[in-house]
Amino acid sequence: MARREQLAGKVAIVTGASSGVGWQSAVRLAEQGVKLCVTARRREALESLRTVVEAAGGECLVVPGDVTVREDVDRVVRECLARYGRIDILVNDAGVQTYGYFDQLPWEHIQRTLDVTCLGFLRFAHAVLPHFRKQGSGHVLNVQSMLSEGAAPLLSAYTAAKHATLGWAKALRLELHGTGIQVSNVLVPSVATPMFDHAPTQFGKKPVPVPPTYDVDLIARAVVKCARKPGRTEVPVFLQGSLVLWMDRVAPFVGNLILGRYGARLQTEPEPVERPEGNLFQPVPEGVGAYGSVPPTPKWKRFSTVAGLAALVGGVLGGAALGARGLARAVR
Numbered sequence: 001m002a003r004r005e006q007l008a009g010k011v012a013i014v015t016g017a018s019s020g021v022g023w024q025s026a027v028r029l030a031e032q033g034v035k036l037c038v039t040a041r042r043r044e045a046l047e048s049l050r051t052v053v054e055a056a057g058g059e060c061l062v063v064p065g066d067v068t069v070r071e072d073v074d075r076v077v078r079e080c081l082a083r084y085g086r087i088d089i090l091v092n093d094a095g096v097q098t099y100g101y102f103d104q105l106p107w108e109h110i111q112r113t114l115d116v117t118c119l120g121f122l123r124f125a126h127a128v129l130p131h132f133r134k135q136g137s138g139h140v141l142n143v144q145s146m147l148s149e150g151a152a153p154l155l156s157a158y159t160a161a162k163h164a165t166l167g168w169a170k171a172l173r174l175e176l177h178g179t180g181i182q183v184s185n186v187l188v189p190s191v192a193t194p195m196f197d198h199a200p201t202q203f204g205k206k207p208v209p210v211p212p213t214y215d216v217d218l219i220a221r222a223v224v225k226c227a228r229k230p231g232r233t234e235v236p237v238f239l240q241g242s243l244v245l246w247m248d249r250v251a252p253f254v255g256n257l258i259l260g261r262y263g264a265r266l267q268t269e270p271e272p273v274e275r276p277e278g279n280l281f282q283p284v285p286e287g288v289g290a291y292g293s294v295p296p297t298p299k300w301k302r303f304s305t306v307a308g309l310a311a312l313v314g315g316v317l318g319g320a321a322l323g324a325r326g327l328a329r330a331v332r
Ligand SMILES: NC(=O)c1ccc[n+]([C@@H]2O[C@H](COP(=O)([O-])OP(=O)(O)OC[C@H]3O[C@@H](n4cnc5c(N)ncnc54)[C@H](OP(=O)(O)O)[C@@H]3O)[C@@H](O)[C@H]2O)c1
Pocket: 015, 016, 017, 018, 019, 020, 021, 022, 039, 040, 041, 042, 043, 045, 065, 066, 067, 068, 092, 093, 094, 095, 096, 116, 117, 143, 144, 145, 146, 188, 189, 190, 191, 192, 193, 194, 195, 196, 198, 209, 279, 282, 283, 284, 287
């Protein structure tokens, strides 16, 4: 069973902290007494986060940097060690996505998505692990995605990056067995963050997450839970989490049919948006803080979807059972 860790006084580097999941996770970790070193490219956004954390009595060091630049990554680690003398947790969060059919995406977009979203995680872990080994303790906590296991159309490069980081994290966990260094993953569903205001699109229309969309604070709390009980793979929600993973195992054709037929439509809204490069190569000024322009799906809608699905599955199973009984009678 996973050990329960005391968080107060621990030191965490949080990447991708200028918005969304990274921002909110930093706020929630600081509430638990974790001392922060936050990084992303947008210095002003990180300074706003520092103001929020310090106003609540927390400690927060701002070190801007780009996760694709090894010198930046090393500098973040160095400055964190200089300020706090140790690093206990690396929250790997920085990520980008790019919307378009795979063969129509510019090749540079595919490379950059993988460089930020996959290699960014590996680069930071590569820089931090020697210190964890020296300490004989540490925790690599990766903000993954349901697309680390599944897939969505229009997001092939992002899906590839997320699958790769999950595979890497599994291998790393095996390598670090018995060293006192832990590896955790949070499988994040669609979340109402600014990611959809940042992402480039080839369609000239607003990209939106596959519904339902959850509140970002739910994920930040899952990050805190993982920080407390390291070494797990956390699935924070039911409908677009445990249920989807289970359905993918027992009836993969259902997800394939829904996302194959409707996936592209579900991820675009008619609202015109001209954002061919988004935040891939340069940060965009929009979308600072935890929340973006896409709101979370109201709870009642999520519950009625679960109830509808349960009725559908119950109906199908009931029908199949009745059919089987009728067939057995006919054979007798
Ligand atoms: N939102 C969702 O529905 C969802 C679902 C599943 C998983 N996730 C995962 O959650 C994580 C955070 O995403 P989010 O939803 O919070 O999106 P977001 O608000 O766009 O946050 C992405 C963060 O990554 C940073 N970043 C991007 N490129 C960078 C680079 N080259 N170097 C350094 N930092 C960079 C951004 O800051 P700067 O622009 O300031 O650099 C920002 O802080 C990602 O790993 C994503 O895959 C999100």
